[in-house]
Amino acid sequence: MKILGETIKNMPWEEMPEGYKDVFWRSKNNPIITKDYVEGASTILNSAVVSFEDGFAGVFRVDDRSYHSGLHVGFSKNGYDWEISDKEIEFVRTNDEITEFCFGYDPRVCKIDDTYYVVWCNKFTDKTSSNWSPTIGCAYTKDFKTFYQLENAFLPENRNGVLFPKKIDGKYMMLSRPIRGGNVGDVYLSQSPDMEFWGKHRLVMEPVSNWESNKIGGGANPIEIDEGWLLIYHGVISTCNGLRYMVGGAILDKEKPWIVKHRSSQYLMAPEEIYERVGDVDNVVFPCAALADAETGRIAMYYGAADTIVGLAFSTVDRIVDFIKKYDICE
Numbered sequence: 001m002k003i004l005g006e007t008i009k010n011m012p013w014e015e016m017p018e019g020y021k022d023v024f025w026r027s028k029n030n031p032i033i034t035k036d037y038v039e040g041a042s043t044i045l046n047s048a049v050v051s052f053e054d055g056f057a058g059v060f061r062v063d064d065r066s067y068h069s070g071l072h073v074g075f076s077k078n079g080y081d082w083e084i085s086d087k088e089i090e091f092v093r094t095n096d097e098i099t100e101f102c103f104g105y106d107p108r109v110c111k112i113d114d115t116y117y118v119v120w121c122n123k124f125t126d127k128t129s130s131n132w133s134p135t136i137g138c139a140y141t142k143d144f145k146t147f148y149q150l151e152n153a154f155l156p157e158n159r160n161g162v163l164f165p166k167k168i169d170g171k172y173m174m175l176s177r178p179i180r181g182g183n184v185g186d187v188y189l190s191q192s193p194d195m196e197f198w199g200k201h202r203l204v205m206e207p208v209s210n211w212e213s214n215k216i217g218g219g220a221n222p223i224e225i226d227e228g229w230l231l232i233y234h235g236v237i238s239t240c241n242g243l244r245y246m247v248g249g250a251i252l253d254k255e256k257p258w259i260v261k262h263r264s265s266q267y268l269m270a271p272e273e274i275y276e277r278v279g280d281v282d283n284v285v286f287p288c289a290a291l292a293d294a295e296t297g298r299i300a301m302y303y304g305a306a307d308t309i310v311g312l313a314f315s316t317v318d319r320i321v322d323f324i325k326k327y328d329i330c331e
Contacts, residue, residue: 001321004224005165007295008051012079014314023268023323024247024301024313029080031275031309032302037084038062038072043280046304048109048289049079050116057144058289058302059107059118060084060310071104071120073144079291079300079312091139091149098149099124101137106304108288110163110221112172116141117195119161119174122152136161136176138195151196154178159185162218164229164257173257175204175231177217185215187233189258202258207235208329209265211246214238219247219287220301225317228254228261232287232301232320235267245284246270247303249324262331264324269313271306279306292317 016025035041038060047060055077062072062084074084091101105121122137133156139149153161157179164173172192177185187205190198207213212235222229229252237244247269253259271283286304293299297317305311 001297001317002226003292003294003297003317004226005292005294006051008291008293010055010078011051011291011293011298012300012312013298016314023249023319024315026273027080027312027314030273030311031305032080032312033060033082033084033310035309037074037082039086040064042067043308044084044310045280045307046106046286046288047302047310048107048118049076049291049302050109050111050289051291052116052144055079056291057109057116058082058084059089059109059120061104061107061120061304062088069103069105071101071107071118075144089147091147093149094151098151101149102132104137105134106160106286106288108162108218108221110165112163112165112167114142116144117163118147119153119163121159121161124152124156133157134159134179136174140195153192153198154190160217160234162221164222165224168255168257174198175218175222177215185217187216187218204252204258205233205250205260205263208263209235211235211237211267211270212248214243216248220290222252222257223290223292223299223317224254225251225321227321228252229257230317230320232268232290234286242282244271245286247285247287247301249320251321251324260330262321262324262328264327265329266323266327268315268320268323269303273305273311275309275311276305279308281307285311 070088102123107120246267250263
């Protein structure tokens with residue numbers, strides 16, 4: 001199976017341990033990012049990383065000690081060692097009617113053509129109001145210095161916006177998770193000609209297997225492969241000990257990505273290490289970004305662990321696709 005996209009020469013990588021059986025293996029350097037990277041931070045979690053110039057750039061969710069959640073920009077030469085700004089990103093609004101940035105949950109960053117788009121869970125109403133609902137905020141940057149905020153993509157209540165890294169049939173494509181009663185949700189796809197007006201909404205996936213029976217949502221940006229779009233997503237089960245977040249995998253149709261071609265009935269990765277099982281929210285692995293190298297087929301996934309730190313895990317496109325097809329619920 002071949003990744004269609006860029007070659008990332010300096011992508012972080014560690015070889016799989018001998019005799020390893022699971023789909024993803026964790027970095028020996030985990031946790032990659034902790035609260036110590038930003039002065040006054042309580043946690044740094046659920047953050048996005050992309051290849052940028054001769055290294056990497058990222059947008060990081062930083063919760064301060066009042067538990068205000070903001071977005072901070074960071075840079076790295078090797079994907080391991082980061083310099084993250086102590087100051088929040090100050091978004092330039094493209095018109096005065098756009099709601100001011102209020103908080104930033106779970107950002108994703110996606111390069112489309114020569115522009116880097118940022119999407120995150122945003123507050124729908126004015127930050128001075130006590131009545132609010134979550135929606136998907138959008139912004140763009142060319143240089144990770146100036147960020148221009150666009151209109152919110154959807155009405156509330158919606159979360160987990162994930163963009164495709166190229167236009168399909170001339171349209172931007174975004175996955176999202178509209179919330180139905182009790183913070184339960186499915187994955188939908190929406191299309192836009194301009195990153196402002198979104199429509200042609202299509203249901204992509206509902207929870208099917210027990211491990212994702214509470215809700216599912218997007219994870220990393222879909223990775224284009226020769227067979228379609230490789231989707232790394234998250235699923236949640238409600239247990240007697242609370243919610244448990246895990247990583248799932250599916251392959252979407254290349255031209256009609258609301259069609260699921262293959263989908264694993266089993267999770268790809270679950271909380272196992274102490275930093276994934278114990279934290280502000282126990283038992284969470286939450287994928288937000290995946291670097292994919294077209295030349296080698298290697299994949300490096302950044303994920304939030306226990307809503308407290310950022311971890312890094314590795315796999316290959318063949319290993320992930322083989323697992324999805326082995327436990328395929330679409331056949």
